[in-house]
Amino acid sequence: MAATVTVARARERLGRVGVWVNNQVTAVAPAEEQRRAVARIEELGFGSAWTGESTGGRDIFAKLGIWLAETDRLVVGSGVANLWARPGITMAAGAATLAEAYPERFVLGLGVGFPRQAESLGRAYGRPLARMREYLDEMDTIPDPALVPTAAPEAPHPGVLAALGPKMLALAKDRADGAHPYAAPVETTARAREILGPDKLLIPEQLVVYHPDPAQARERARQYRARTLSAMHVIGGATGSPYGRNLLRLGYTEEQISTVDDAVIDALIAHGDEEAIARRLRDHLVAGADHVLVNPVGADLATIVATLERIAPAVTGL
Structure with a gap:
């Protein structure tokens, strides 16, 4: 089966290297700092910028809406939107709203999170695979489709699942446009591509510690x-x-x-100078990644952006 139009368009828009910004940073950084950071990320030539959310923290769609409004070409992604934070029908509507407002500039990354997040809301975590499958069913069940914005019909927004194990990766193949592995080595990228096949998006995150x-x-x-x-x-x-x-x-x-x-x-952790980091990103691409997200270690946005400025010449041309 050939890649869908959604996957093909996403590959073209994303390019090869993007940025993943720690949610602990975006959870507290003022909106104005985030605006400056994403504008600089776009200026440096990265294809995308992603962040996540925690239950009870800043809403992921609100954060990404700020990012989209401040940039012109940058694709933004949720890495991930936490399914415990909202009902499935609300997740689908929120994603569709951003996709309609900013065509071909949004990727929905969806994840089941951790037991403590479910417990903080008085929910039972249960079995992650079964919960994700149920949640995807909820997202597909829109009570009144007329109330949900519609993205461009020729290229609706792609959706990827946070997936590491073979069963969740298989679900990503069957029910989504691909997978977004986090905190995983290059070997996981290779195994994920084997399971997903050639026609799904594979967007791993790579933690980076830069020093010459x-x-x-x-x-x-x-x-x-x-x-x-x-x-x-x-x-x-x-x-x-x-x-x-x-x-x-x-x-x-x-x-x-x-x-x-x-x-x-x-x-x-990819650690070292610009070339060492570029080699690790290249390894992911050779292993089957479509797009690799650089996640620089840093306590604040200024530190993260400074690292991106150092490594951008070596990595954005991969």
Whole structure:
């Protein structure tokens, strides 16, 4: 089966490299700072900018609406819109609203999130695959279609699922336009492409620690590991984390995952100078990615944008 018009148009508009901005940053950065940041990201030549949301935080569609209004060509994506944050019919309507207002500049990334997010709303997390399937059914059930904006009929907005494991990737193939793997090594990109086939979008995120000195870059990656990877649910092995389970599938041991040893750091974090980062992005593209999202480690937007300015000449031409 050939790629749909939606997928083909998205590939053309996205280009090869985009940006993923930590939701902890966009959750607190003032709107004016976000406007300046996305304008600079567009000016640097990146094809897209993505961020996520947490339950109870800033609404993803409101954030991305601000970004779209400030830019002219940049594609924006939800990485991801959290299904616990709103009913399925509201998710579908919100996505359609942005797609109608900004044709071919919006990608809906949808994810099931984490148990704590469901619990914070008094909901039972249940089985993620079954919940995602049910939610997609909810999105397809619009009580009054006349109330939902319609994107350009020749190219409606694409939708991708946050997916790492084979079952969720298979669901992304069957029910969406592709997948958006997060916190995963290049091997996951290759396996995802095998499952999705050639006609679906594959848009992985890649965490980046930039420093021109390789030793300093590795040390900063270690520091980030100590502060953050556990909070990101990356460690925890087979029982505690979808990211840990993914690493187990790829052959990493429980000990490597629970201690986040150097092999795990190297797999999850691209660290070094511009060329080292470009090589990692190229590896994802060779493995089957359509578009790779650079996620620079940084406590604020100014730091993130400074990193993007350093690496842009090396990566935006891939």
